[in-house]
Amino acid sequence: MTAPATPHASTTARPGKGRVNMPVTLALVVCAIAVLVPLYVTVSMALKTTSQSVDGNAFSLPAPFTLDGLVEAWRLTNFPRGFAVSLFVTAIAVVGTIVLSSVASYAISRNWDRRFFRWSFFYLLGAMFLPFPVLALSQVKLTGMAGLDNPLGVAILHTMFQLSFSTLLYTAFLRSIPDEIEESARIDGATTWQVFWRLVFPLLAPMSATVGIFAFLASWNDFMMPSLITSDPAQQTLPVLQSIFQTQFSNNYNIAFASYLMAMAPAIVVYLFTQRWVMAGVTQGAVK
């Protein structure tokens, strides 16, 4: 948690670098606070005792400091298992979304003049207007019949529901890649598969990062689909397991926040390790 170092930056503005843009800096400070304050509440709540967590002072420091909330949350959600299931579902959804939608978009955008491909694009886009709650009942029934009432079924459905939006993004991006690059590869004797995997897919990297992030967030945070589709409670994902902490009649803020913190941590850790690649992907796309 490093606060943005702004106050002294304005006094030591170097010549040639230009002055610090105060309005933008202030706006960014406000944005940073909007993230850091809830994060602080989450961390401090997780370390409070049950009686302190319900005393109505969300911003107070934990006193006494206790790890009971974390221990209890770990035990009640069976954290390692719930985490592994969430990871399994999310990994398949992210990889599945990136591979399927990039392949589909490539086929569609390079055959745009053919009616079949054009209509299949509209068909995929149509799915964007079908929210899951509308289809929930039939999906529950169908996955049950197909033996997919488990995390694998959830992962497949996550991929499917992410497909239309991702295809839209990829298709728009693919239009900006000139045909000439592909033609040169074909002259060298590359097949369609080779052109896609060796040439087009690497060029799509920045968009793949975007699509991957969207797919990760949608899948990791989803509550409704796993809660309806997965029939075995032992294979349930973290957001569903965490729903037991807060009911109409009782509040266990310290345990709930401890568990949210543990669910949040992996995403932050993964970002810390991979931001290099994410950033690299973005700049790669910027300099064409």
Added chain:
Amino acid sequence: MPSTSTSAPNGLTRRSFLRGASLVGAGLIAGACGSDTGATQITFHQSKPEVIGYFGELVQRFSESRPDVRIRHDSTSNLSAGFVRSSPPDLGCLNFNFEVARFVDRGALSDLGDMPETDRINPDLGPLVDLTASYPGRTSVIPYSLMTAAVLYNRAMFDEHGIQAPTTWPELIDVCEALTEAGVTPIYSTFSEPWTVGQGLFDYTAGGMIDVAAFFQALEEQGSDTGPDSPVSFQKQFREPVERMLTLAQYSNSDAASRGYGDGNLAFANGEAAMYLQGPWALTEIAKTNADIDVGAFPLPVTENPADRKVRVNIDLALWIPEMSPNQDAARELFSFLMQPEIIDTYNADNLGFGVTTDAPEVTHPTLVEVQPYYDRAEFYLGPSQLLPQSIPIHNYAQALVTGADPDSVLRTIDADWARLAFRS
């Protein structure tokens, strides 16, 4: 090892990450397939969070006596999805509300009338169950625990101001006036959470004044004819209770409109008000802040006759076995195990519930002993807010009433909602 530590941050390569992820996946699939052995497996659905641990132990005990029956203790699955998928839990132990009522109405739950335990159930509770939902010729659900709600009051504060628990409406108003004069907030209200208004002020005043069961039976028969001119309607029968509710609401804390359930528990525990219209579930929350507070309970008097006082009850837990379950016998065994007097009575004593069997002991909790006589005499009612289907947002209507909406127009809306719903179904 300073030389090796520098390379540690790069230890997680993409390849090793993928290898790890695939291992996890393979482990899951292997785990899912490996559980298929010769034992009967039944699913026990119980989702009340604070007692998951307790039922977990019971399930463990049962498994030790019956090693050939494996029990899956489920507290997260979606109930409707289970029924849709034709794999509902084999034994359910849930709050008896409209979610479960749907399954009863459609005959999805099996008849437990032939179980010997059924005869032990307090016969006064039959009408309560039937009023919520019933299927002809079946005993679809068996009550397990009953919650009895009344006005919680701070005994020390009442003593300090020389006040007794009121027995009639004028006495109640006197108590409120006396407390106000002494500078004490009489009632702590939490209007920002609609359900607290619905189950509290709204249910208590209506239940203390009218015969809730008779009203809803008449309303049911009347169906879509309900309106301003029909013999029973919210506009007619609920007019007076709502007026009294609004009178009472004026004795609330001034910031009630921005206070929620959590704030209410905290404030009452800290002695900021003398009375709090919540059920026994709030006692555990209050104890989180102040374990030593001496809390009493009395049924809200809404009429001039002390004999009209009644407590509000709801069936907190009820057991049922779906018709679809392929393991009826094993489920029934677990049912009988849970219904054993020492188990059901321990549960109710630990969780501030009232026993539902004729052989159950009286409650011992210092707050609840005050309402035991009313339960014994069957002077109780189901809250009207529990008897309206969820498609009528009664809690929000109650919230509108206490925050200044016109009672006539709100009651007229409820009547219209009821008529529309009856017309549709």
